[in-house]
Amino acid sequence: MSLIADEQLHTNTYIWSQEKDQVTISFLVPEHCKSKDLDIVIEQQQVKAGLKGQEPVLKGKLYAPIDHFTSLWQLEKNNATPSSNPSSLTASPSLSIASSFAFLSPAHSPNSSVILPAPALTESMTFDTSSQHAIDPSSLPPSLPSSAENSQPNSPISSTTPPPAFAQESSKKYRLLTLHLEKEDQNTEWVVPVSGGYQGNEMDMDPTSAYHLAGWFETRMRDAERAFKHYEMAAEKGHTRAMLKIAAMYEVGKESMEESPVMTPVYPSRDATKAFEWHKRAADGTVAADGTTIGPSDAEACYIIGTTYAAGSEEAGVEKDYDLALMYFQKCMLTTAGHIDFDFSHADDPNDPGLQRKPLRSYQPHTRDERYFCSAAFQAGLIFLGGAGDQDHASHHVNEPNPGLAIEYWKQSAMLGHAQSCFNIGVMYANGMGVTQDVWEAGRWFGRAKKLDGIGNLEVPPGVEVVEWHADRSSDHPNKQANDSAPVGASSSSSAAKRRKKKTKKRSRQQRQQDQDTLKLIVGVGSLVAVVSVITYFVLRKKD
Structure with missing residues (x-):
């Protein structure tokens, strides 16, 4: 056994x-x-x-x-x-x-989290907020602030100090x-x-x-x-x-x-309050007076408590508290990161923002620790995307949207094969939220999301063409410009046709100008040769 x-x-x-x-x-x-x-x-x-x-x-x-x-x-x-x-x-x-x-x-099931809608990219490349599937940012669960001075090597967590129980447990031999x-x-x-x-x-x-x-x-x-x-x-x-x-x-x-x-x-009998209390006890862990951990912190419980604080629960008597939600999402990630066979240290490589040469997973999260790590990171990104917008329920860390930090959290779970995180990163690149607008890079992330999506619910929005993850930027690719500010319309094929037509006209004008210059040169040289020939003829005739 x-x-x-x-x-x-x-x-x-x-x-x-x-x-x-x-x-x-x-x-x-x-x-x-x-x-x-x-x-x-x-x-x-x-x-x-x-x-x-x-x-x-x-x-x-x-x-x-x-x-x-x-x-x-x-x-x-x-x-x-x-x-x-x-x-x-x-x-x-x-x-x-x-x-x-x-x-x-x-x-509370992991990977049942709400994902960003696949927006029809408008002329200004913003979210299609008229969609019936658009998300109200105020309803999104939060995530955790980042702090470089507390970052841990080989760990995706770079926020606050690990919870005391976790630190005590992991430091003893x-x-x-x-x-x-x-x-x-x-x-x-x-x-x-x-x-x-x-x-x-x-x-x-x-x-x-x-x-x-x-x-x-x-x-x-x-x-x-x-x-x-x-x-x-x-x-x-x-x-x-x-x-x-x-x-x-x-x-x-x-x-x-x-x-x-x-x-x-x-x-x-059903009792939401007691259910929350027991989940919280499992999330907090149990430490004896001598510092011995009687009950370790559980990732599932941390995730449940985090989502409960993020949304609030009238039935359980729990008010929204984004700071506590962030703490439990972080604790969930801390608890699981050490059990995941993956090197997160390259996630912050400034020379490789697209992670194009890193060994990203080609399969979805498959262990309990990986599923809860990805779910916590995903919810973290959603919170930073929308911002708490509520002084009573959150500190300044999440009171305002921080799409750049949202992307950083999604990249952590994307590396483990979380399809929804890959999709959301694609949306951010396509719309220039938290990063410089890059339709080609968006295509790479959308392509990865499609390959990892086992359900088939993730559809690439119009205006973006799927790109292979290890592809290089090509001169003939319709999305080749890294910082293409031209609007992407409803159809990628029509946009590409317009660009090709424009290039063709430009080449035609250049060719006509070259032809005219060549003709002028030929006429000029011909005229000079004719004059010289006439002079030579009269000189020779005079001598005769």
Whole structure:
């Protein structure tokens, strides 16, 4: 068994895997930790493991009996970091059926963000605000201010200092502790590591085990009451994924679930306020008094809280606050950037504003971290495009539109294959918003958006011809001028025809002038030759 692909190893939680004869459970302990600092008990069907004087990371009744005489644990010598890739820590590629998921409301789904309309470019190349699809900038969620002095190397974030919890988590070093539990019955396939409480007490277990067990109760056992009870217990103890699950339950409510043909979960009544509170707890993370991160900040929760603050929610009792929205969008990007296998450092290369020679993705964001990073960056750009326009809800950073900064954020997500961001950059270049107007460059971004668009909803606006990403500016291309100030009309073919006709007339005038000059020269030379010939004739005749 291994975790779902998007889940990482954090402190105060564990990951687990299994082979036919063994179950492996791993978690992090502080770098300075020694064997004497550990409290580990392995019995035939009971287990407890963690640091002395602290809540165990693993505790409960095992799913099946083990051979505790041959089972063992080991402490790795090398350092590990929070959010390590679990694929390098687990032993089996098979997926556990106990892997449950957190609900995601459609309204908060990444990549369902509103995109800019494809405007029909007018004579002055401005947005077609008469379109029924035009966006009201005041309704757009905001983004974050930029500050060069706080920029981080190899990171797309160049704004404020990382949130304290994030900084504490990423600055500490840890070692990996692994338990190797030998199965008593090798024919038994474990679905969860822990199936009950420690020494007969049903709820005496660690929060990670409670979360896994709750998923088993919900999806396999159809025991909604026990599932909800275990999710709630895990959430109260700081388990981030359990917080998301509880928040989703409050969003859905038992009223909606009663119509389910499969089962009637014992969900709470719908409560938007509590849903927001649980999402916020997951976004903020949980830090103990000693600085230990109990529950890490979750990207999904950060994105949800950011969009909620950006739009406001009367139902949840949340007022618009663009500064807070920006903070959570930034936190979402900070939380995910370190888990994305991509070098963002070239994004600010002043000699390559079009990124034409950089290895942009040829596919869409495909991991959880990439999707939420792109969504947060996209929403950030929308806010800077429109500006908050509201002194009561935002600071001076976003009170006025900043299309140039909007483009910078969209370029971050565009590099990861976010089609909507590419499209919006094309619109900005075509209209000269935040950048010098460049129809050829717009064509490149539109072309990239079309290739990445899996739905087919992104249509290149009239007046712009699609250009291959690695193409060079060509003399015969209708959009060859980098700073072409000539108006682009409704049809690119008609515009090109007009330009070609104009060039043809100019060449005709030049040719006629050359022909006239040549004729004059010929006539002049001919006249001179004639005069010389006449004089020569009379001179020779006189001599004769």
